[in-house]
Amino acid sequence: MIRAGIVGGTGYTGVELLRLLVLHPGVDVTVVTSRSDAGMRVDAQYPSLRGLCDVSFTEPEVDALADCDVVFFATPNGTAMLMAESLLAHGVKVIDLSADFRIKDALEWSRWYGMEHACPELIAEAVYGLPEVNREQIKQARLLACPGCYPTAVQLGYLPLIERQLIDFEHLIADVKSGASGAGRKAQVPTLMSETGESFKAYAVAGHRHLPEISQGLAMMAGKPVGLTFVPHLIPMIRGIHATLYGRLTGDAEELQALYEERYAEERFVDVLPAGAQPDTRNVKGSNNCQIAIHQPQGKDTVVVLAVIDNLVKGAAGQAVQNMNLMCGLDESVGLDIVALYP
Ligand SMILES: NC(=O)C1=CN([C@@H]2O[C@H](COP(=O)(O)OP(=O)(O)OC[C@H]3O[C@@H](n4cnc5c(N)ncnc54)[C@H](OP(=O)(O)O)[C@@H]3O)[C@@H](O)[C@H]2O)C=CC1
Numbered sequence: 001m002i003r004a005g006i007v008g009g010t011g012y013t014g015v016e017l018l019r020l021l022v023l024h025p026g027v028d029v030t031v032v033t034s035r036s037d038a039g040m041r042v043d044a045q046y047p048s049l050r051g052l053c054d055v056s057f058t059e060p061e062v063d064a065l066a067d068c069d070v071v072f073f074a075t076p077n078g079t080a081m082l083m084a085e086s087l088l089a090h091g092v093k094v095i096d097l098s099a100d101f102r103i104k105d106a107l108e109w110s111r112w113y114g115m116e117h118a119c120p121e122l123i124a125e126a127v128y129g130l131p132e133v134n135r136e137q138i139k140q141a142r143l144l145a146c147p148g149c150y151p152t153a154v155q156l157g158y159l160p161l162i163e164r165q166l167i168d169f170e171h172l173i174a175d176v177k178s179g180a181s182g183a184g185r186k187a188q189v190p191t192l193m194s195e196t197g198e199s200f201k202a203y204a205v206a207g208h209r210h211l212p213e214i215s216q217g218l219a220m221m222a223g224k225p226v227g228l229t230f231v232p233h234l235i236p237m238i239r240g241i242h243a244t245l246y247g248r249l250t251g252d253a254e255e256l257q258a259l260y261e262e263r264y265a266e267e268r269f270v271d272v273l274p275a276g277a278q279p280d281t282r283n284v285k286g287s288n289n290c291q292i293a294i295h296q297p298q299g300k301d302t303v304v305v306l307a308v309i310d311n312l313v314k315g316a317a318g319q320a321v322q323n324m325n326l327m328c329g330l331d332e333s334v335g336l337d338i339v340a341l342y343p
């Protein structure tokens with residue numbers, strides 16, 4: 001059995017990891033941390049886990065985590081980078097759900113995240129965990145940077161068009177909506193029900209910290225820099241991301257539906273919907289799936305890709321488990337065969 005630890009077990013992605021890992025046939029969750037609830041049984045905080053999780057929250061300390069085979073960081077940015085080096089030295093594989101190891105340029109990371117990187121020497125080694133792009137590297141990784149929720153939806157949506165060089169790389173537009181759980185569990189005025197309910201707004205239009213991450217990923221696919229406008233929105237729902245992605249076709253437009261179906265034919269967690277479909281976030285809620293539809297309105301040269309994920313599953317904990325499976329030599333779908341909740 002893989003002995004797994006979760007740092008940040010009381011947050012939304014932490015408890016989502018617990019939901020997936022307690023039923024994973026190859027995993028034993030041995031350590032779950034929380035500074036605020038240390039000493040409390042996990043199933044007292046989360047009664048849905050009664051009978052499934054027999055541990056109590058502990059303080060996030062390297063000594064307690066060093067016996068794990070894998071440690072997940074479901075913590076705010078700036079936490080994993082303080083502990084990763086010590087855990088790796090103990091032979092522990094580290095899977096970070098935060099952004100500490102996603103951006104390859106440490107100065108660029110500091111500009112967007114407003115702090116100095118605590119271990120820039122590890123950034124080069126960290127593998128970006130988008131299995132549909134770099135599965136073979138993930139299998140060899142001991143330090144894994146899970147993509148952000150918006151970056152997962154945007155990159156999977158654009159991937160076939162960019163790989164085949166079919167759109168103008170200079171003028172990509174990603175108009176993306178997220179449910180409020182994307183902001184985490186901590187109390188904040190913008191995510192109060194009375195603020196998010198019955199209303200809808202864009203935010204961080206001038207520049208969101210996922211912009212450099214998405215641009216880095218798309219540039220890797222394109223083999224050159226890309227020009228991206230990314231506008232996130234907060235919508236009145238709890239889970240889910242809906243990305244509407246625009247691009248201008250260049251050269252001969254191929255049969256785009258067939259292109260997407262072929263590119264993702266072997267991908268267990270990417271589902272290309274039939275031509276003309278408009279994906280709905282509730283059809284991926286609770287599952288590790290990304291559903292995608294491709295449109296070419298009026299047959300003109302603007303292509304519109306629609307991609308939906310659950311931000312807490314394919315956008316965070318599910319993708320982290322998919323990566324753990326690959327890193328530990330398991331089939332990548334173990335523990336992730338989940339049908340979406342409907343409604
Ligand atoms: N929510 C989402 O949809 C997604 C989130 N992410 C990323 O995943 C990470 C976790 O997000 P989320 O679960 O939403 O966050 P939450 O705010 O819901 O939870 C954060 C968790 O981290 C713990 N924590 C906070 N500070 C520290 C610290 N200094 N040291 C150790 N533990 C700490 C908290 O518990 P305590 O304070 O008790 O220790 C809590 O359990 C973030 O980096 C986020 O950006 C990535 C993709 C999607």
Ligand SMILES: CC(=O)N[C@@H](CCC(=O)OP(=O)(O)O)C(=O)O
Binds near residue numbers: 098179210
């Ligand atoms: C709705 C909402 O507030 N979403 C978050 C993104 C959450 C996330 O997953 O970001 P990281 O993993 O990169 O920290 C935000 O815009 O800050």
